[in-house]
Amino acid sequence: MPELAITNFNIVVSVLGGWVSLFGLVSYLLKENFYLSEALISLLAGVAFSPPAANFVRPLDYAGSQENIDAIILYFSRLVLGVQLVLAGVQLPSRYLKKQWKPLSLLLGPIMTIMWLITSLIVWALVPNLNILHALAIGACVTPTDPVLSNVIVKGKFADHNVPQELQRIIIAESGANDGLGYPFLFFALYLIKYTGDGGVAEHGGARLAMGLWFGETWGYTIILSIIYGAAVGWIAKELLHWAEERKYVDRESFLVFAISLSLFIVGTCGMIGSDDVLACFIAGNVFTWDDWFRLETLDDSLQPTIDMLLNVSIFMWYGAVCPWNKFLHNDVIPIYRLIPLGIMVLLFRRLPWVFAVHKWIPQIEEVRQAIFVGFFGPVGVSAIFYLYITLDFIKTLDINGVPRQDVEKLSETTLVVVWFIAVCSIVVHGLSIPLGKLGFYLPRTLSRGLAPDANPDDPTLPFSLGVRVSNFIGSRSRSRRNSQETSPPTPNTSETTSVSRPVYRIGGTVIPKTPGSPALSARLHTVSGPDHTASGSDPESTPVSPHIGPANRTIRFPDEPRTSVQIQHENDRKID
Template sequence: MPVLATTNFNIILSVLGGWVSLFGLVSYLCKESFYLSEALISLVAGVAFSPHAANFIRPLEYALGSTENLEAITLAFSRLVLGVQLILAGVQLPSRYLKKQWRALLILLGPIMAAMWLATSLLIWALVPGMHLLHALAVGACVTPTDPVLSAVIVKGKFADGNVPPDLQKIIIAESGANDGLGYPFLFFALYLIKYTGPVGSVAEEGGARAAMGLWFGETWGYTILLSVVYGAAVGWLAKELLHWAEARKFVDRESFLVFAISLALFIVGTCGMIGSDDVLACFIAGNVFTWDDWFRLETLDDSLQPTIDMLLNVSIFMWYGAVCPWAEFHQNSVLPLGRLVALGILVLLLRRLPWVFAVHRYIPQIEEVRQAIFVGFFGPVGVSAIFYLYIMREFLKTLEVDGEPRADVKDLAETVNVVVWFITICSIVVHGLSIPLGKLGFYLPRTISRGITPAPSNDGSDSPLPFTIGSGVSTFAALADLRRRSRGEPQEASSASSPPSGRPVYRIGGTVIPRRQDAGAADGVVPDRREESNAGKGFLDDSLIGAVETNMSPPGQGSAPYSGRTIRFPDEPALADGQATGSPVSPKP
């Protein structure tokens, strides 16, 4: 007789597949209309399915009941996601970007990153009772890098297209990719000093600070950092040349071509892991070198495979984090009361990055005004990279045991870093995930309510109010009605107070009205929508047109836009720099 096979494998596949499918049904609504990140939504789902709630996801059982195995699984999963994310981040940057923008990146990765480390460490030292300064420096190093996964909320999608300048998007991608791998020097500076400047008379004291600094310069900077840069550059260049060679001879099919960058990330993560170098930094450098000539990036602009893999990894890992997060330890631990933990989370989000970016923003060309400095300073999220360094540190602390017991001076450090890093990570996911929708709501809701309850005289002198408007006197409903008339081929009505100025189509992004960019190749100065043309004469307007903005559109009869399918879109592509029309195809460099 058939029986239910409720094995862990069947349950996890059912939960993961069902959740991804259900989320996919409303993903556009969540991300493009409500500006909610998939990381926050997946984290909440992970908590709902975890042993603390529905008990569908049981991480400890998958690790055979061993906490060490569970930590090893989480570390390996984090390495995989970071490797893929960072090689894709490197591929998405324009040609020779690191070489062209080295000054701005040097400021972000040098003084700003050091200030973030010291500020966070001092806050931890002040708020955690009995915390040694070296221990605080080690814990602060875990949450210093900005996370490339969570940073995607401000460089992808409709909000980024309408509110974040392209140059700013690029520098955010480059910084979040590079500083993940550069967390090693900050972390091991403190860890080596902890190991070699331990209590008097202990075995760990042999060598002292001289040995600690020798290892830091030789092993951390030489072997871990410099070797990973050289290795990543060599693998990226070799992969680029081999792919050029194979594609020129028609040896590679389209599917293998599209997945090449992702398979390259897997190879680098595996090989760097075997030799003990910095696989995270190597992946980012390899991605940049791999597309140094812009060929692969331009060839894959319209393809959705890379964003699809990116989305699957993001959803999976944040569900896993929601299930494995030590929620109970936040209020039941021996190192930090809950009140101080909450205060630490708030202060870290406010003081870790914002003051330092604001202080030096005039020296970063991509940050052109104060509002952008505040924006970049606030959105420095803590996420996957923090969990990665958390378990790197916990692995290192196991080497400081004496007779199977933790050394006396570090006996509480493993618990402290676990509680602090996990709590700050959860705070960042929630705060940065809700900042944009709450900010939009708080900014536009009072305006909407005031317009709804305050009557305004109409143009004909009557007391009837004007139609509901958003922005500079542009009626949203009138604009949509005009678009529907155009889609049916009907003549446009004479302009009035409620119609868009100059007869240009207007689209709404989060409460702001943005006119479509004019194209030099259009006869009347207005770029028609391809979907409008396809629907002409059918008596309806494609619903996806409403609330959407598509840059880089092709003029009629010139084919589809080369950039219309991208997840991240940079309006100032090489085609524009050469004076070409926005929708003109871009020929890849040889």
Template sequence: MPTLELGDFNIVCATLGGFISLFGLVSYLCKERFYLSEASNFIRPLDYSLGSADNLEAITRNFTRLVLGVQLVLAGVQLPSRYLQVEWKSLSLLLGPGMAAMWICTSLLVWAMVPHLEFLHAIIIGACVTPTDPVLSNSIVKGKFADKNVPRPLQRIIVAESGANDGLGYPFLFLGLYLLKYVGMGGAGTTGNGGTAIAKWFYETWCYEILLSVAYGIVVGWLARHLLHWAEEKKYIDRESFLVFAIALALFIVGTCGLIGTDDLLACFIAGNVFTQDDWFRLETMDDSLQPTVDMLLNLSIFMWFGAVCPWRSFVHNDVIPIYRLIFLGILVLLLRRLPIVLAMHKGIHQIEQFSQAAFVGFFGPMGVGAIFYLTVCRDFLKQSVLVDGKPREDAAKVADAVEVVVWFLVICSIVVHGISVPLAKAGYHIPRTISSALSTSTNYDPEPITIPDARDTHSTATRGQDRSALGRNRRERVAPAPFRIGGSVIRPKSPASQLQAGIGQNDEPERPVNLVSENGRLKAGTPSSAV
């Protein structure tokens, strides 16, 4: 007898497929009319992780790695040839003092708003939300709104920054984590001091994770480009494999970097740039829809997963921060995390030509998938590396609880605010113009008075006829062409209305045409150009 199989796999497939199908029916309306991105509890995540919170965090971390890896390769591919080499000055400002200021500003706000939190703990939380998110940035640099309102150079610098700073979040995060491990609580449970923390930060984070990932991305991107050129010239590759090559490259880099333990996010972005350094692949796939389709599927899936795993109840019920402080912290971070530093240095970034563009770039620095990825990395390090007697140390457990509540709440705030900012800005731009246009139309509308005839006035019909004749005569005189001179004669052309009234072109004999050309073939003196 048939029975219901309410398994987790069936529920996930049905929910995900149904939502994507329904969203696809109105996707153009949401993206191009309402300017909404794909960010959106039908899923039971604890069941998929066998009831283990650690397994759930591992699933979330690997899922975010996958989405970010594909997004960053595609971000590198869509940039023009040699973009990083050409625009290195603008990028160095955004990735250097820009990221540092965002990190310090956010850390100070967290330190001020979260009770009983040390500054060392605050810089760990601030590091998680320092990078801007490439997934949410696509909602402002792609589509009809971006084509109309965001200049192309500005779109590209936003894409490049959001792609590069995701991989550069490791140094900010691990500086605080190493200091916490070797300096916090006197370094209990560890053998080392502050010097050990700085040394490990340099050779493990900067050398192994950052520099190695850059070199690995360059090598893989260069080899992939030459191999694809060779296969295309030899006609060894079909069109389907050609189109999916960049996505397969992203999966390869994520997997191999995970095996050797280096920074897969930065490697993906660098490989994407090197892969399309000659602009060949970007131009060949410019009109293709496969990559945007895969991009949409991943975005929908990751944000549905975020909605399922987000600790909604902990925003109100936690021992870290009261809800009113949490809300105020979210507002302050959205306003002060990025906007002041971009306004301060926008004159050194030639892509930002106006103050309004600087305000736009400064406000639109979303926190999303990248922040959740660093959240999971941070909690895994605190649980696995900062131990006393096999258990997480007291300060590490406190930071792990605080980073979960604060980072998740800031991500939700960013998804909501940055997701609806574009349609609200569009409405705020058009509504005043519409009202002003309606008011000016009603003010300037001055119709001709309509005279209602009096039945006792026997001359009303004749009077109206005379008025109409006078009005028509005045109008015809106003539109009559200006006279011009030919030789010694003055020609006064008749208006179209007078010609029609005279019956020209019906039974009357037309006027004899005037010869405007002399015997030598030149125009006679005084002939206007409009008469030829």
């Protein structure tokens, strides 16, 4: 008789696969209509599947001990950050770091330093009996803005409609670079704790040795070496891929996955030499597309957004399952009535006032509302968890004969509770800010229109309404079929011309941009301006985003999709000309 094999592997694979499939069925509705981030949704799913809830995901059973769970969290976070930062570097246009070094220096220098100091002061003020050096270490963990959560505001329909392209790029560049630059802030505090803490008895050398190690090891070996190594690997990889592609040695699948495999290589090799793999991945990604060749070649491909989505869903589900939720209420370092104000104050004062103060010197921030937007959306996420577990590993090295030093006896628990709580607050607050902001802006007018006696629910001029958006999204195809049956047969090319009003999105959710000579752009211009109009010589970066021509009622275009009759007719016209 067959027996049920309810093993941990079978449970994890079935839960992960089932959740990704279920989320995928409504992903466009949740992300592009309700503006909910996949990070927040996956975190809640991880909580629902965790041991305190459904008990489908049992991390302690898989790892065997809490030390192994901590190691898994650290390595999983490293992997996700490495892949995400290479992809972030690839997204930036040619020589972006060189061209925009002035605004980036402002964001990565004074602004990041102020963020570290203000966060540390808030932690020091609200955590009882906390040493200022310990507060500096905790503040350093949450100083970098997270590139994973930043995707919420630089990708998708909200970003396409509300965030200028240059502003998106500066956010990507900052969130990618400051992740690796969190090391100097963190180890400034950790080295001082090691060599000046506990009266300086445990480790001889004092502050002079601590600063020597900080300049030599942290800046020299960790930061500068990682920049040189990342740039060298990125340039060599670019040249090798050029060489292979020119000789037709590489197939399309290997070409598309090249950036992801490059990130794995850098994470592994930097990990072996002990350098900053996070910063090296971002530098390598930007140098890899220094000539813009790879970025433009993969602009319309959906492999990278797909890998990005799978990693996001997986890691935030894992975070939801392993987060120490019980310690927020029951710990020996900070009560909950202090922890909640700490999270609120960090989100309000860590970044917003300082970005707003210097926004006039950042050309990409043109308006006051953009300054508020960039200042508020500086999320804390995967990078904070990454630095948290680096801190916990460093504190273990301070033990004397297996016994923690007296001055750092509670530092591990304090760092664990505070960093996890701030990260969860950021995921929830930044994940709900856009939908709540939209709802708060449109709800009064929606209610007034809805209460009006002559209000028509199908009127397209009505403001934002969740019910209308759901019904429109679900019933769009049925309404179009019903309307086509009630009206006379359409004239040739009617469906294609009508579909011009719909933008075409990649599977990742972003609008597919127009490039010169593309069939969609040519057909669009041919339809609007006549056959004599041409798009040759136009700049692809300055071309306005106009909808693609594709099958009616479709929002996603696939590479193997057949051409429409408008496209075929336009090609025939060009041949005749």
